[in-house]
Amino acid sequence: MKGALIGQGREAEVFAWGEGQALKLFRPNFNSAAQEAERTRAAHAAGAPAPAVYGLLTEYGRTGIIFERVVGRSMLGVLIMQPWQTRALACALAELHAQMHACSAPELPSFNERLRRDIEAADLPEGARRAALTALTRLPEGGQLCHGDFHLDNVLLTANGAKVIDWVNATRGHPLADVARTHLLLTLGEPPPNVVLRLLIQLMRREFTAQYERRYFALRPNFTLAALRQWELPVLAARVAENVNGERPRLLARIQTTLTEVT
Numbered sequence: 001m002k003g004a005l006i007g008q009g010r011e012a013e014v015f016a017w018g019e020g021q022a023l024k025l026f027r028p029n030f031n032s033a034a035q036e037a038e039r040t041r042a043a044h045a046a047g048a049p050a051p052a053v054y055g056l057l058t059e060y061g062r063t064g065i066i067f068e069r070v071v072g073r074s075m076l077g078v079l080i081m082q083p084w085q086t087r088a089l090a091c092a093l094a095e096l097h098a099q100m101h102a103c104s105a106p107e108l109p110s111f112n113e114r115l116r117r118d119i120e121a122a123d124l125p126e127g128a129r130r131a132a133l134t135a136l137t138r139l140p141e142g143g144q145l146c147h148g149d150f151h152l153d154n155v156l157l158t159a160n161g162a163k164v165i166d167w168v169n170a171t172r173g174h175p176l177a178d179v180a181r182t183h184l185l186l187t188l189g190e191p192p193p194n195v196v197l198r199l200l201i202q203l204m205r206r207e208f209t210a211q212y213e214r215r216y217f218a219l220r221p222n223f224t225l226a227a228l229r230q231w232e233l234p235v236l237a238a239r240v241a242e243n244v245n246g247e248r249p250r251l252l253a254r255i256q257t258t259l260t261e262v263t
Contacts, residue, residue, distance in 0.1 A: 002059075017066055021054060025064040033063035036168035039108060040067075043167050046103040046145050049096070050167055070165065072158035079152060079204070086204055089152075090211035096155065096162055097182065098219040101175035103145040111146050111173025112136060118238035128255050132237035139230060142174030150178060151185040176223055179216060180231035183209060184239055188250050233258045 002023055003016030011030040017023040026033055033056055043050040052068040079089050119132045147154070148169030156163045186209045217223060236255050240248065 012064075016069070020069050022067050022069040023057075023064050024067060025059065025062055028062060031063055032168050033065050036166075037065045039170040040065075040167040042105055042108055043100075043103075043145060043147075043164075043170050046105050048100050048103050048145055049161065049163050051163055051165065070156050070158060070163045072156040072163065074153050075155040075157055075162075076152035078157060079208075080201075083204060086208050087211050090208045091215040092162070093152065093155065093182075094212045094215035095219065096164065097147075097150060097179065098175075098216055100147060100150075100164070101144045101178065101220070104143055105145040105170070105172045106143055108145070108170055108172040110141060111148065111171035111177050112139065112141055114148070114169070114171055115177070115234050115238045118241040119234060122237055122241035124237055124240055124255075128237060128259060131259055132234045132255075135230065136234040139177070139234070140174050142177070143172050144175050146171050146173040146175070146178035146181075148178065148181060149185070150182045151189065174231075175220070176228050177231050177235065179213075179223075180228055180235040181239075183213070183228070183232075184235055186212065188239075188247060188254065189244075 001018065002025075003018075005013060005015055006022065007014040010027075011032070012024050012026045015023045015025060024033075024036075037053050037056055040050050041053045044052055051070050054066040054068070057064050057066065075089055075093065079085065115136055116133065119129060119136070122129070124132075147164060147167065148171055149166060150164070154164060154166045156165060187205055213225070213228075217225065233255065236251055236258065240251050240255075
């Protein structure tokens with residue numbers, strides 16, 4: 001039985017649902033429930049810290065997913081309340097990401113194919129589109145579990161360790177493609193509208209990202225910062241297709257800088 005509202009976002013509301021469960025009920029005109037359920041199941045089966053999925057339902061024309069209920073605070077919320085924990089949280093994010101990338105997910109769709117589709121659909125200068133697609137063809141496919149939207153608000157810190165949520169964009173791919181996407185979200189992602197929070201996040205971004213990358217590469221010494229930068233242009237160009245309010249000028253400026261550095 002549907003209980004109290006315990007969370008909400010642009011696409012869905014989350015309600016208590018029975019003992020130890022939660023219902024993610026999508027708003028009208030959003031219907032990614034089946035995809036998110038399938039990909040969360042795949043991540044959970046692969047050994048990633050994803051919540052268990054118990055089923056799908058429809059209520060008054062809205063689709064929903066019944067999940068294992070995860071009780072905790074988002075890593076972003078903890079960082080905002082305890083900014084002195086920047087280094088520890090950045091290292092924890094990197095460790096969680098490296099743990100995820102040790103999992104394989106052969107049944108999931110290709111990350112590279114998702115990037116290609118998004119680059120082709122994005123409102124980009126044609127030269128930038130061609131350069132991004134060319135760069136993508138030179139990059140490896142990979143077969144590891146990639147979240148596709150791994151940022152601090154999708155990590156919940158619980159009494160039993162961290163859980164990662166919102167697996168709707170999960171794919172199989174090269175770990176550095178996923179790290180490049182997280183780098184983009186950490187450095188260019190649109191911060192919350194609250195003026196104080198925006199300022200705080202802007203001040204912490206550079207240090208947090210540097211600590212995250214330093215710890216990730218310490219855990220995965222076979223990867224290099226130079227190899228990560230090869231993913232930057234395709235990931236930036238693909239992000240343009242998502243039309244996130246406020247991000248487009250920053251993305252286009254970074255794409256132009258990246259193109260200048262390459263040529």
